[in-house]
Amino acid sequence: MTSPRRRAMTSPALAAFGRQFRRHRERAGLSQARVAQRTGKTASFVSQVESGKKRCRRDFVEIMDPEFRAGGVLLNLYDDLNGDGGLGFPTWFDWPDVEGEADVLTWWEHSVIPGLLQKESYARAFLAADEAVAARMARQEILTREVPAPVCLIAYISERVLTNFIGSKEVMREQLEHLTVVSELPNVTIQVVVNDDGVPVATGGAFIVATMRDRSEVAYLDTTVRGITTDDENDLAGLARTLRALGSRALPANMSRDLIRKVAEEKWT
Structure with missing residues (x-):
């Protein structure tokens, strides 16, 4: 009897959000270590958020959106990603x-x-x-x-x-x-x-x-x-x-x- 296929840990939508987060971080010239320091997390956690392996809390994004001078873009993406289960993935999904x-x-x-x-x-x-x-x-x-x-x-x-x-x-x-x-x-x-x-x-x-x-x-x-x-x-x-x-x-x-x-x-x- 074959075992059921295990779903991958990485969600494509989370990975897409992570890429957007990383682009804003790099544009701001900040390291993962700096983000970890500002949010009270570890650099490993930041890396996993950016690779789509972990879902961060909204307060994590609330801290970093101003640091990145993203103008609320990351918060909007986060809210879209974590909405009320609308059809399909967020419209910004790449x-x-x-x-x-x-x-x-x-x-x-x-x-x-x-x-x-x-x-x-x-x-x-x-x-x-x-x-x-x-x-x-x-x-x-x-x-x-x-x-x-x-x-x-x-x-x-x-x-x-x-x-x-x-x-x-x-x-x-x-x-x-x-x-x-x-x-x-x-x-x-x-x-x-x-x-x-x-x-x-x-x-x-x-x-x-x-x-x-x-x-x-x-x-x-x-x-x-x-x-x-x-x-x-x-x-x-x-x-x-x-x-x-x-x-x-x-x-x-x-x-x-x-x-x-x-x-x-x-x-x-």
């Missing part, structure tokens, strides 16, 4: 940081190419500002970096994504050709999900499940209003069921690559 620290990203998209696989010309159809486009392109470095090891990406995309007209025929052809190239990377798997029996799957929306190095999981769900981040066990269990269904409908990686190449040549040339 998903790109989680994305970059993940071991594996499993991504489902039903309408567009996943952001980490988009060409700049394709991304510009959605992002008006040059800064936003540059940020999206910079995020893609996690797939090709050398240190730390690149993130593994498993991308399930609906066959409709290949024919959903974005920008121009040239943009679409360039984008699909890019998919065939990046799919050859050893850490990237792209599989096309087909609907060959008239029963669609995963109609609830696009999502990403990040598996961290400690094997904990956190998911990002795309909605019309905003993105929602969750590590709730019930949510993750539901997404796992959806991923199993997607896997049963997905073409193998080599067949997916052939289909992508065929659509690029026959529809977008």
Whole structure:
């Protein structure tokens, strides 16, 4: 009999708060030892708060927010983090940081190419500002970096994504050709999900499940209003069921690559 999986001690939301706390501390030029001295804690405690392994009390933040000259920002973040259980994580939760620290990203998209696989010309159809486009392109470095090891990406995309007209025929052809190239990377798997029996799957929306190095999981769900981040066990269990269904409908990686190449040549040339 297998023992139940132990939840990781580090909460993704606490880790995100810790990163924000550390950035303000470093901007103020203060050491962890100085924070410990001011709050009556130990440097080890401060380190664990910044790494998301310990939850601090509000009075800890009340002391340090003025010291950091944060103008109440850290207090607002703390209150948002420790609110009354609203849907998802705080709006300031920095998903790109989680994305970059993940071991594996499993991504489902039903309408567009996943952001980490988009060409700049394709991304510009959605992002008006040059800064936003540059940020999206910079995020893609996690797939090709050398240190730390690149993130593994498993991308399930609906066959409709290949024919959903974005920008121009040239943009679409360039984008699909890019998919065939990046799919050859050893850490990237792209599989096309087909609907060959008239029963669609995963109609609830696009999502990403990040598996961290400690094997904990956190998911990002795309909605019309905003993105929602969750590590709730019930949510993750539901997404796992959806991923199993997607896997049963997905073409193998080599067949997916052939289909992508065929659509690029026959529809977008």
